Amino acid sequence: MDCVPSWLRALAPLLLAAVSCAANAADAPATLRVDVLHSGNALADFYALDRVVLEPLPWPGNPARPLDDTNRGLNRFEVVDPQTNKVLYSRGYSTIFGEWRTTEEAQKRSRGFQESLRFPRPDKPVRVRVLQRDDRNEFSVVWSVDVDPAALDIEQEKRPAPATPIAIRNNGPSADKVDLLILGDGYTREEIGKFEADARRLADHLFSVSPFRERASDFNVWALAVPTRESGVSRPSTGTFHDSALNTRYDIFGSERYVLTLDNRALRELAQYAPNEFIEILVNNETYGGGGIFGQFSTAAASNDWANYLFVHEFGHHFAALADEYYTSPVAYTAGAERPEPWEPNVTALLDPAQLKWRRHVAPTTPLPTPWPKAEYEKYQREYQAKRVALRKANRPESEMSALFAAERRYTDQLFSRHPNHGLVGAFEGANYQASGYYRSEMQCTMFSRTERFCQVCQDAIADIIDLYAGTPAATR
Template identity: 25%
Template structure:
């Protein structure tokens, strides 16, 4: 099969090497808990804990490749041969924080959890960050011996209620957990309706609909002591299952989960690799972090459409296609390299993006006055150096019925990357 955007990890060359999952891994998960700490210049990572989970629920194909570079990578090398045997790209809330003005004045810690296949032999693991200039920095290099007694190996019996809401016929499906946050026991019927509504909406989008048999979705129902979501600016503090909170980075509608270890503790023993959290709130808000989680207020109108947008971030690594001058995290880029997200371009190397999809007479850049041109190269925000594919897309507006051609293609390629030999 042909992939448009495959990027081999930045260190080393794989050449013609291709491995079988069973060559290096057991059908188990190694959970790695890290703390990322630093400021806008200096960042470090520290390993906090390791745990063995009895089943591997991630991809078993293409383990030594990434389709998207991400803002960082966790790379696993066979210690005996120094051969790259597994790599996963990711983004983190910590990296967003390092771009803020406050990060110039103080340091801060963030939790991060990575799920990787459990190795049969000793491995070396590298935690890599890419900075604004797209330069790679190794924040941590450590060795994991699968026989290490510090790896917690006693599985936890999970007694949280779950329901499979979308079954898969695929031998290695993409496993999604849709998790309740801020719902009391008596409110779980509402959560179940919301979870099903999200799944129905997800599979109305062409790329997901085409491959819906390759997804398994399970609803997970941890009961929260308090109903609702923490909102610091209103001094509303809730005791909830995942400790989600509005006001991340002082942005009213930025809803995130910073206690990610507890989130994974809640999900332990449940088959998942991707996470969607539905928050019990009528206040508009959400967030999506690539290969970490998506979260959205579930009590708002059209919540399912907006949750699909956030899943576009967390699952497919798609960038926002809307921009506001007041955004704290306003995307900007240098014109000497392309951003890794597939639906934005700096025009530094547009051949690698969606140029092939454009009509021959499409002007580059394209002006917004060309209303009848569904696909072009439109300026995201004057002066920010970023261009987007179109005027209507799920990553741009809640009113869009589907992702644009570029985003749909990127999603489809990623689904195939996860599931096809």
């Protein structure tokens, strides 16, 4: 390689990616996107068509797995042949609206949110229908719209890409792989090199964690960012407001650590210029924070000391619909009086221990519910959470918050490691933001605390989604 100029070596990954995409484009259909307006409140919601867009890149999906059989998400959308009612394509997903309607604000007012439904462009008119879970956790149709791919009002202007995608990992044609797109927000022109370094560093960490480590060859990873005038994104609770390309910000739903963009149009207008099935947004901020919506996107503060954990934890929400297993941190959501069985794969209401969804991993001698040092843990958490609130209220340096997190991690590891049920799969009470009534499968997991490991149940759930998007189903591998 010494005889090859450095500029050519730098271009090699992009050239390989271009060849791969070109080969893929010959057979893949185009990508159609239906943008939807979703509005309402805690009691009712409504849908309206915003626009239909023909994206500039071919469909990146796996033609062998058009139908989603994982039963994940608050919603599912289906593309249906209106003549035969045959489902041609389906995917489960969740929405920002679905989360917002569980907040106190949704009890008092209505709001609207933007959402997108992406699928391979059909050859003839289709019906797109949105399904939503009912009180029995079953899906039922709540809205539908007929889409003619040849309609004159479909937006298909070919604008120049606002930035050049970077091939972080290119393992083959998109149709055979999971395409993960890492977007940057809050990076100035001078910081684009930092964005690429952040994207590479965090992608490398993701693929050091099981089961992503074992399935790394099933992923392509791309990176894309439009430079911003100012460094970092908005954090309203501290009076910080920045104009960023994706309008990502902290303090979503009043939670200082919750980071999302509510500007779906800006997100999709940029993401369409790189192959993508899953998106993680890196915000160029030091303050701890992130967020994740199944089937939409996830976020992480790239410059925080806990960025590795944030990237993986939030991606778990977005990629595999994993529920939060912690319950001692304050959240914006209000708990209902009922305790239905959650649809998320990693938490349970344990209504019938004999039918526990992860029963195959539970030893016959393991009691259900499974004892753990819950009282001692909660006593420590009350003190720890008070310190955390005080640090934020005083706007102390982020290094002090990181030190507090490190101390909490050491305490939790020591407390759990000496308990006889540590490492067992069972049903440990405390999950889904609730101290009682919901259970997680293991004492520790990335979805419960800042540990580096997903529990076995979460690993299985992640593997199911990898199988859905990359190649053959697990059963036939």
